Amino acid sequence: MKTSWRSASLVATAAGVMVFATACGQDNTTTPSSAAQNVGATAPAGIGSITNPSASTGAANGYGADGSQASSSPAAVAPAGKLTIASNPDLGKVLTDGSGLTLYRFDADTANPPKSNCDGDCATTWPPVPAGDATAGAGIDKSLLGEVTRSDGTKQLTVAGWPMYRYAKDVNAGDVNGQGVGGKWFATAPDGKKATLAALPGLSVRKDAKLGDIIVDKNGMTVYRFIKDKAWPKVVSNCTGDCLVKWPAVAEVASSDTKGIVKKGLMGFTRPDDGAKQQTVNCWPIYTFSGDTKAGDTNGQGVGGTWYAVSPEGKLVGAPSN
Template sequence: MNRAWRSASLMATAAAVLALTTACGQDNGGQSTGSQNVGAAAAGGYATDSPSGAASPNGSGSQIGDSAVTAKPAGKLSLSESAGLGNVVTDGSGMTLYRFDDDTAKPPKSTCAGDCAKAWPPVPAEGASAATGIDKSLIGEVTRTDGTKQLTVAGWPMYRYAKDTKAGDVKGEGVGGKWFATAADGKKATMPGLSVRKDAKLGDIVVDKNGRTVYRFMKDQAWPVPKSACTGACLEKWPVVAPVEEADTKGLVKKGLMSFTRPDGAKQMTVNCWPIYTFAGDKAAGDTNGQGVGGTWYAVAPDGKPVGAPKK
């Protein structure tokens, strides 16, 4: 009888312990059986789930999930060249700063909160300063609904993007059609139709509005009238650059900036009267895979000359 009672008591105790550990959140082999992260849906498609270490939406070190995080101060704002965007505003660590189309600048107002602010952490206003190239009079602040101060540039509230993991990243550009990297004047960072980029190997070269390298074909003609020798299948590899207004260029020698009509009826841009192209083999802004191809294709200098071409 005593043995039976002891056995029953041990079984009851074990059952109680099992029930207690299950109720308090047993590991279950590392698989969660509770609620899932719904940040992306709640954020209205602004971004996907916030990664570990994403900044707090209010900059106060509050809890996001199981990690206490604090929004990093902006530090000294500066301009960094992005291959596809030109100069963009970055914080003291080189991280890109973004603006949101649903916000307003006059008056300054931030509309990104909650899950949105997990994906797009607001940049604290305290301690921000301006380096060369940024007008310090454009730096300001706006009071968020939680009472914290958020940095503004020309009135636009500033954010980082949680998926930008290193200096120079611009993964937030164009997300949802509403998030854009910021230019020095607070506007959306965009590039002129044609501009000049300093390449590490080639020096100053001409790029189009998407930051793609522009090329010349040595078999073409500039004088007395522009003439392209690239036709048919050649154009599949070397698409022509469409006409660009002279006012929509930056850093190029203005002489000979014009367009002409090709035999097929399409219009093509020239630099110093030389027809210009991009290269299908360049997959991203900043690529120069077309340089020297066939000994006849070369990047274009600001004055229209072929960069690196053998001298005749």
């Protein structure tokens, strides 16, 4: 932060508008119109369409990330074959089957004794891996491989006691679309433990296949901006009340705890509605989205025509005008 920047001061209006004087501009308090706040619960047709964030998710019903059942695929009955170890840039070493498809474990299961609690529709989205011909490939301890008898009498592969599954939405070898779904499904490490995301800084940059370079938080969750907020010549957050339930404010992050983010305008401010510290990038307040259930999701992109992912410079990504 340049030494010529002025320290932040806060002014709250009766409408709960957040305004502060920083390097972002002078302290000019204005009250937005009643239409200024747009929670963005519904995306315009064809842009960022999502399921209701309050709907049941994989954490509750064992389905996919959006609570829907995935269609059956050949992977549902394919043999395990020789298990292999794949290297994932985010998760490190991940266990895969003979076709290169990622193997997952379910937190609702138990390993001692082994027991699968994914049946019916859950097992359609998360096909159990047959135990029959499974063998240990290079680097895998064959003593960790076992089996459990499912409720339908079939034998399911276990690794270190944990029942193994594929994810019906993984199409290609190396896909890890099931990682973190519902907060209960995780790719399996070669020792049977969860493969987890490497530690991330408070804010960093992720290359998204569709959006390019975007900012993510310490959990790998996509960061968004609200186009009805303001940064120049004053900073204003127009997301309050119910809006903050759907779009939680990103807490203040130390400048030293960021990677790849442009430092200018990288600062926090105190929200007058609840006293919490919120982070800004290029003086724009930033948020996450309750409809994103796992790292890498971008379900908030374009929602309501007002919410967009953020570039490392703090610009809106993919907005009609920036």
